[in-house]
Amino acid sequence: MLDLFKGLEKLFKPYKGSLIEVKSLPYHGLSKDEILSVLKKMATLEDKSWIDGKVSGAVYHGGGELLSLYNDVFSIFPVANPLHPDVWPSLVKLENEVVAMVAGLLHGDSNVRGSITMGGTESILLAMKTYRDYYRDKRGITEPEIVLPRSAHAAFLKACEYFNIRPVIVDLDDEFRVDVEKVKESITRNTIAIVGSAPNFPYGTIDPIKDLAEIAMDHGIGMHVDAALGGFVLPFARKLGYDVPQFDFEIEGVTSINVDTHKYGYAPKGSSVILYRNPELFRYQVYTIGDWAGGIYFTPTTLGSKPGFTIAATWAVMLYLGEKGYMEITKAMLEAGRYIINEVGKIKELKVLGKPLWIIAIASDIVNPYVVMDYMSQRGWHLIGLVKPPAFHIALTYRHTLPNVKEAFISDLRESVKDALEKGQPPIGMAPIYGMSAFLPRDQINAILREFIDWLYNPWD
Ligand SMILES: *Cc1c(COP(=O)(O)O)cnc(C)c1O
Numbered sequence: 001m002l003d004l005f006k007g008l009e010k011l012f013k014p015y016k017g018s019l020i021e022v023k024s025l026p027y028h029g030l031s032k033d034e035i036l037s038v039l040k041k042m043a044t045l046e047d048k049s050w051i052d053g054k055v056s057g058a059v060y061h062g063g064g065e066l067l068s069l070y071n072d073v074f075s076i077f078p079v080a081n082p083l084h085p086d087v088w089p090s091l092v093k094l095e096n097e098v099v100a101m102v103a104g105l106l107h108g109d110s111n112v113r114g115s116i117t118m119g120g121t122e123s124i125l126l127a128m129k130t131y132r133d134y135y136r137d138k139r140g141i142t143e144p145e146i147v148l149p150r151s152a153h154a155a156f157l158k159a160c161e162y163f164n165i166r167p168v169i170v171d172l173d174d175e176f177r178v179d180v181e182k183v184k185e186s187i188t189r190n191t192i193a194i195v196g197s198a199p200n201f202p203y204g205t206i207d208p209i210k211d212l213a214e215i216a217m218d219h220g221i222g223m224h225v226d227a228a229l230g231g232f233v234l235p236f237a238r239k240l241g242y243d244v245p246q247f248d249f250e251i252e253g254v255t256s257i258n259v260d261t262h263k264y265g266y267a268p269k270g271s272s273v274i275l276y277r278n279p280e281l282f283r284y285q286v287y288t289i290g291d292w293a294g295g296i297y298f299t300p301t302t303l304g305s306k307p308g309f310t311i312a313a314t315w316a317v318m319l320y321l322g323e324k325g326y327m328e329i330t331k332a333m334l335e336a337g338r339y340i341i342n343e344v345g346k347i348k349e350l351k352v353l354g355k356p357l358w359i360i361a362i363a364s365d366i367v368n369p370y371v372v373m374d375y376m377s378q379r380g381w382h383l384i385g386l387v388k389p390p391a392f393h394i395a396l397t398y399r400h401t402l403p404n405v406k407e408a409f410i411s412d413l414r415e416s417v418k419d420a421l422e423k424g425q426p427p428i429g430m431a432p433i434y435g436m437s438a439f440l441p442r443d444q445i446n447a448i449l450r451e452f453i454d455w456l457y458n459p460w461d
Pocket residue numbers: 119120121122153155197199200201226228229260272
């Protein structure tokens with residue numbers, strides 16, 4: 001194990017030597033009580049970190065009523081599998097209704113088609129595969145490229161690696177939105193799609209989707225909007241009077257959108273929606289084989305067998321909250337965002353990057369932001385480190401709208417800045433790792449990461 005990881009053992013393998021350790025299948029089964037007590041011990045410890053709203057993103061709602069709705073739905077659909085629509089036609093109905101509801105939020109009409117996937121990553125992988133296959137068929141493009149803001153989610157780079165697409169990465173402007181002129185210059189005859197985020201993960205800023213869509217239309221290529229975070233916030237934010245630019249199917253050139261129902265849709269994990277403007281594009285997403293030895297086989301998404309529960313739960317949560325429920329949460333969350341942005345503005349060592357609403361990236365010219373983040377970690381906060389420029393962010397959720405959470409964030413932040421200035425780097429933390437990664441070439445960082453993963457997923461260690 002690299003020395004670098006030694007300090008991380010407590011964080012990533014905290015149960016070593018305490019609870020039962022299983023290295024092979026027991027011959028005699030254990031009692032239900034024994035099994036559940038182990039799970040409960042771990043869950044109880046882990047619940048602490050998110051229940052108090054000290055985690056960025058991760059648990060987007062977590063309220064008792066919603067959790068009990070998840071459990072009720074699971075108890076009704078514990079074995080349902082959408083691979084067999086003849087056995088569970090209910091799942092077809094529920095999935096189509098979720099797709100229709102989400103399309104409705106995003107100015108989609110009855111031409112829109114789509115799927116529920118297992119997450120934002122799967123939605124993005126599918127959209128990129130769809131454009132690759134569509135433009136190979138329509139234009140004979142065999143060396144496809146996508147134009148990608150530097151702030152786009154890693155899932156797009158993963159899609160490029162999986163599907164042999166070349167990512168053409170474009171830098172951002174001073175407000176941390178993609179530079180439209182540079183996008184224009186990056187288009188070649190191999191470009192199959194432009195990507196924009198509403199908003200992006202690192203800075204919470206919204207790319208100028210309208211301008212990007214115009215470029216896409218000029219070239220007759222795809223315009224994909226990553227609304228993983230914004231799909232269930234921006235429509236309500238606009239109704240609440242916030243200044244929200246157009247970002248969805250309202251813009252003519254937008255051809256596909258992913259929205260993560262398992263984030264601000266408040267569904268359980270394993271749920272995202274991918275939408276296409278028309279059935280013609282959607283057709284390139286699905287897999288079919290008519291002459292397989294195992295019979296006629298088709299899957300609209302990546303997986304074969306998958307849980308039907310998440311589809312049913314997504315449908316249930318959307319009906320349970322309704323527009324009014326989403327509006328109330330959005331209102332409280334955006335007010336918390338406004339408060340935090342305002343208060344960070346009063347801390348002279350810190351600055352907010354761009355003009356975000358509820359995902360707030362914080363940097364500094366005076367103090368090392370990673371050291372501030374480490375002192376925040378000591379105070380129980382789980383924030384996200386960002387690179388280029390060095391910064392960290394907090395993605396606000398329902399949990400940050402609970403009493404005193406936003407105030408605690410600001411007072412802990414003030415203390416952490418003070419600690420960073422007075423005491424410098426703490427002995428344990430991520431600051432050295434982030435600091436180092438800023439100077440190392442990408443290959444070397446990847447090598448270290450793989451070393452870490454070898455250790456993390458070694459069942460014998
Ligand atoms: C979370 C996120 C994704 C990826 O979604 P997963 O559900 O984690 O696979 C993609 N884009 C953005 C902007 C995100 O925030």
